[in-house]
Amino acid sequence: MLLHFYKMNGAGNDFIVIDNRDLSNNLDTDTIAALCDRHRGIGADGLLAVEPAENGADYKFRYYNADGGEAEMCGNGARCFGRFTSHLTEEMPEKVSFETIAGTLDAVMIGDDVRIAMSTPKDLQLNLPISIDDLDAKMHFINTGVPHVVSFVESLDELDVFNHGRDIRQHSHFAPAGTNANFAKVLAPDHIAIRTYERGVEDETLACGTGMVACALVHHLLTGAPSPIKVDVEGGDTLEIGFEKTGDDSFTNVTLTGPADFVFEGEIEI
Numbered sequence: 001m002l003l004h005f006y007k008m009n010g011a012g013n014d015f016i017v018i019d020n021r022d023l024s025n026n027l028d029t030d031t032i033a034a035l036c037d038r039h040r041g042i043g044a045d046g047l048l049a050v051e052p053a054e055n056g057a058d059y060k061f062r063y064y065n066a067d068g069g070e071a072e073m074c075g076n077g078a079r080c081f082g083r084f085t086s087h088l089t090e091e092m093p094e095k096v097s098f099e100t101i102a103g104t105l106d107a108v109m110i111g112d113d114v115r116i117a118m119s120t121p122k123d124l125q126l127n128l129p130i131s132i133d134d135l136d137a138k139m140h141f142i143n144t145g146v147p148h149v150v151s152f153v154e155s156l157d158e159l160d161v162f163n164h165g166r167d168i169r170q171h172s173h174f175a176p177a178g179t180n181a182n183f184a185k186v187l188a189p190d191h192i193a194i195r196t197y198e199r200g201v202e203d204e205t206l207a208c209g210t211g212m213v214a215c216a217l218v219h220h221l222l223t224g225a226p227s228p229i230k231v232d233v234e235g236g237d238t239l240e241i242g243f244e245k246t247g248d249d250s251f252t253n254v255t256l257t258g259p260a261d262f263v264f265e266g267e268i269e270i
């Protein structure tokens with residue numbers, strides 16, 4: 001069977017996108033993992049499928065990590081989805097809504113960028129009671145649609161993101177779901193840089209949207225930095241996180257704004 005797909009990326013976090021509104025593509029875990037394989041398949045950090053909405057939004061958005069497992073949400077993937085909807089309708093919609101496991105979200109096109117309204121962050125825990133070998137930094141936890149650990153460090157360049165990230169991702173404290181692991185450095189009061197080890201990719205990615213949001217919100221909680229906060233990612237882009245406070249450690253109107261680009265379109269035998 002021939003599968004028609006689009007290849008997109010959001011700040012270097014790359015995705016296979018399929019229009020599954022007719023629900024004709026029932027891809028299993030192994031098939032998704034094979035499609036995401038960078039040597040034997042198309043190659044991507046994940047796959048996103050557009051499906052019919054079930055609860056009144058414009059579409060349903062399903063996200064699968066490179067290992068084929070379904071995740072609750074994907075920030076960069078949601079921005080690519082927003083851009084992709086231009087292919088689904090004649091004109092580029094100003095705003096599009098889509099259902100995810102993490103909730104119903106909106107995407108708004110802003111010139112070359114796409115802004116998504118994130119789900120309400122939850123399960124915040126500063127200063128976790130755990131540590132990992134050779135990482136001299138406090139760890140904090142927040143769920144920004146998917147689980148994230150955030151550690152602020154003095155230098156990102158020399159950091160062993162793969163090994164520290166894997167140790168955190170696999171730590172028993174987060175079992176059985178696991179977590180993504182982010183390392184951040186403060187560049188200025190309203191500007192941080194981050195690197196992310198992603199659950200389900202099991203490696204560092206060039207950008208992680210929900211991870212950027214997690215790092216920006218923890219940065220606010222630790223320093224009082226006001227919205228918006230700029231975030232530099234490993235792939236070289238700078239994205240913007242907006243938010244409003246509704247209490248000591250609760251947020252609303254959390255947004256992620258940045259690039260979302262088509263790369264190519266193709267067909268592959270599955």
Ligand SMILES: N[C@H](CCC[C@H](N)C(=O)O)C(=O)O
Pocket residue numbers: 013045046065071073074075076077146147180198199200201207208209210211
């Ligand atoms: N790997 C993540 C999902 C994708 C998140 C990331 N690609 C983003 O842009 O938010 C997880 O399993 O929680």
